[in-house]
Amino acid sequence: MGSRKYFGTDGVRGAYGSAVMNEAFAWRLGAAAARFARERGAASPVVYLGRDTRASGASLEAALAGGLAAEGFQPVSLGVVPTPAVSLALRQAPAAFGVVITASHNPAADNGIKFFGPAGIKLTDDEEARIEALLPATAGAGGAALGSYDARSLYVATAARLLPAHCLRGWKIVLDGANGAGCQTSHAVLTQLGAEVVAIGCTPDGRNINEGVGSQHPEPMAAAVKAHGARVGIAHDGDADRCILCDENGDVLDGDEILTVLALHALKGGRLARGRLVITVQSNLGVDAAVAAAGGTVVRTPVGDRYVIERMLADHATLGGESSGHVICAEVSPTGDGLVAALKVLEVMLASGQPLSVLRRQLTKFPQVTAALTVREKKPLEGLPTLPATIAALERELGAQGRVLVRYSGTEPKLRLLVEGPTDAVVHGALARLEQAVRADLEVV
Structure with missing residues (x-):
């Protein structure tokens, strides 16, 4: 696997204005991606650019376009669209690759850049490492004239065909768009299928994406489902590649x-x-x-x-x-x-005649607790003096009845902890021991 300095688990991401999320770096990244595409023998000079609703998206898009144009490629803006709409555009209208400017579920102050290959699939670690290796030392000053392509209409039409026409007539559905890229598209599809849509988190202003709404904050969706007597609630994240649901009782499904x-x-x-x-x-x-x-x-x-x-x-x-x-x-x-994902679950509800509150009972979860600790520095876990021994001890104690997972976030300065086991008491006790070990080894902020 190639070594990566800037890419995490889902593209390059950071606070807007930081060393890796600014116009100069976006220009360099656009140029490097173009060089990578040329190296791989791209059959088309066209590159699709999509973004979510963050205020910083337009200027980062312009900078990326400048880097692409400097390397002889033709940037085409798809505007504000869900991440999967960029993948669909690549599969329907050939291009060298696609770029999405989004920080997904992160706050509005962050932004990110992720790439899709010509088949609409995210790049591998090795491919991202190669793009990093091709980064120019400095950014150029040139901009680019952006073409346009109506990927939004393509996406809506394609999604609406997944279910029979008017099959949701008589359904009331709460849609939480996270004030992000899926507000208009998901609303349009559900409405076309006949649903009465109660929209929340669907008034983006560039600064409120994911702010107290969306898949990270399902409480408003659950409250709206109960208040309006809806059959189901659907919540997205900022770029609408996630789905969290709520049944008719207001209980959330992950x-x-x-x-x-x-x-x-x-x-x-x-x-x-x-x-x-x-x-x-x-x-x-x-x-x-x-x-x-x-x-x-x-x-x-x-x-x-x-x-x-x-x-x-x-x-x-x-x-x-x-x-x-x-x-x-x-x-x-x-x-x-x-x-x-939401439409596929609605399809199951239609086919089975069962409400979501019944369908969800097919999964009985093992007791599980999680925590995310913000750390000053991501030191290698295997070299820490206390945490590895604590993990090993807990794994011995749990045996086949549970597990422990400790990992750094790939997109945030956080250490994520997970414990599953036979009882709530066991997992909470184990999590407390893990947190104590982390605080002994790392500076938690």
Whole structure:
């Protein structure tokens, strides 16, 4: 695997105005990506640029376009669109590659840049490392004339065809767009299918993306479902590649529950390729038990939807995702798509005649607790004096009845802790011991 300095688990990300998230660096990154595409023999000079609703997006897009143009490529703006709409555009209208300017679920003060290859699939670690190696030393001063392409209409039309016309007539659905890129597109599709949509988090102003709403903050969605007597709630993140749901009782479903509902429905109909579901090490062990009981198997990857997708491609799997709400339905799209995930769950509800409150009972989660500690420095975990021994001791104590996961976030200065075990008391006690060890070894802020 190539060594990467700037790319994390989902592109380059940071506070806008920082050393890696400013116009000069965006220009350099655009130039480097163009050099990479030329090196790989790109068949088209066109590059698609999409972005979310952050105020910093337009100027970063212009800078990226300048770097692309300086290397002889033709930047084409898709405007504000969900991340999966960029992937779809690449598959429908050939281009050298695509770029999405987004920091996903992060606050508005952050932004990010991630790349898709010509087949609409995120780049690998090695490909990102090669782009870093091709970065010019300094940014140029040139801009670029941006072309345009209506990827939004393409995305809406394609998604609306996933379910029968007017099949949601009589349904009331709460949509929380996180004040992000999916506000208009998801609303348009649900409305076309006949639903009455109650919209929250759908008034972006460039500064309020993910602010108290969206997949990271499902409470407003749950409250709206109960207040309006809706049948289901749907919440996206800032670039709408995630989906978190809420049943008619106002109870929230995470990605594990969504994936279990979809996997078991597909297994029952003989449509889950190789009977296999691909998830990450973050997902609850209850998913493995539910899928195994239905005759399927689960494969786990490192955290990051890119790694899920890579494994799905290698295994010819059709369903995978993360507990965070990234769900990949490969028969529709080779990347996470919050709207597609929601529509697929609605399809199960329609086919089964069961409300989401019943369907969710197919997953019984193992007791699990998590924590995310902000650290001053990401020191190598294996070299710490206290934490490795604590992890080893807990793993011995839990045995086959649980597990411990400790990892650094790939997008934030955080150390993430997860413990699963037989009882709530056991997992809370184990988490407390982990946090104590972390504080002994690292400066927590």
